[in-house]
Amino acid sequence: MSEPRTEHLTAEQRAALEAELAELEGPRRKAAVQAIKTAREFGDLSENFEYHAAKNEQGLLEARIRTLRDRLNHAVTVEHQTDEHVGVGSIVGIADEHGDELEVEIDWPRRHLLMRTHTALHALSGVVFRDFGAKVTGGNMEPGVARMDFELDGISVEFGQDVERRLNEELTRGYPTEILYLARQEAMKDPDLIRTKVNLIPEWVEEIRVIDIVGLDRQADGGTHVASTLEVGTVRVVKTESKGKANKRMRIELVDR
Numbered sequence: 309m310s311e312p313r314t315e316h317l318t319a320e321q322r323a324a325l326e327a328e329l330a331e332l333e334g335p336r337r338k339a340a341v342q343a344i345k346t347a348r349e350f351g352d353l354s355e356n357f358e359y360h361a362a363k364n365e366q367g368l369l370e371a372r373i374r375t376l377r378d379r380l381n382h383a384v385t386v387e388h389q390t391d392e393h394v395g396v397g398s399i400v401g402i403a404d405e406h407g408d409e410l411e412v413e414i415d416w417p418r419r420h421l422l423m424r425t426h427t428a429l430h431a432l433s434g435v436v437f438r439d440f441g442a443k444v445t446g447g448n449m450e451p452g453v454a455r456m457d458f459e460l461d462g463i464s465v466e467f468g469q470d471v472e473r474r475l476n477e478e479l480t481r482g483y484p485t486e487i488l489y490l491a492r493q494e495a496m497k498d499p500d501l502i503r504t505k506v507n508l509i510p511e512w513v514e515e516i517r518v519i520d521i522v523g524l525d526r527q528a529d530g531g532t533h534v535a536s537t538l539e540v541g542t543v544r545v546v547k548t549e550s551k552g553k554a555n556k557r558m559r560i561e562l563v564d565r
């Protein structure tokens with residue numbers, strides 16, 4: 309079983325987050341309150357678009373403040389690590405193909421957001437396969453936003469909303485994610501791994517790394533993930549579109565990012 313993951317921050321990363329929080333709680337909050345005040349003067353609140361937009365903006369701002377506060381309250385400050393393990397805070401020297409050297413450090417907020425997005429995509433593929441029998445045909449992600457294509461005959465806004473509801477319901481159940489290493493022979497017999505095309509992995513790879521969202525989705529995968537679907541937070545399906553026959557796309561984003 310995996311331990312719940314605590315966010316690790318170096319002193320510099322913590323200071324950067326604290327500065328961002330101060331900006332949001334200071335000038336940005338003041339501006340949001342002022343925008344609502346100004347909009348209110350436009351008249352009748354029920355028909356007042358500016359007022360509702362300003363209230364919505366304020367809601368999003370307050371949600372970001374809560375998320376940041378929560379992260380800072382739970383994060384552990386770490387020293388730069390100097391042992392052989394590369395982790396948050398490690399400064400690692402690497403060289404490119406021309407022999408030019410550079411020093412790199414893991415950008416934890418970016419990495420963590422990618423991990424949450426990645427786990428969200430796997431959960432999405434698990435839900436869509438379980439409830440609609442549709443396989444994944446492609447996908448892509450950036451921190452906080454992603455798209456996934458499915459072998460579906462049709463797609464609609466309502467379908468997107470239905471999937472969004474099902475996905476969020478599953479995420480809140482807190483499925484743990486585990487990393488397994490299976491012998492290639494074994495992996496080739498696993499129905500979930502066959503479904504997600506484990507056969508596309510080059511023949512010379514003998515040990516298959518598997519991300520198991522235990523009870524929801526199992527895929528051969530080389531990427532980084534969060535420890536539980538709870539850590540993903542809430543996901544929105546922002547767009548549904550057809551990319552051709554039996555290739556239907558859903559774009560998602562994480563609400564807290």
Ligand SMILES: [Zn+2]
Binds near residue numbers: 529531
């Ligand atoms: Zn993946």
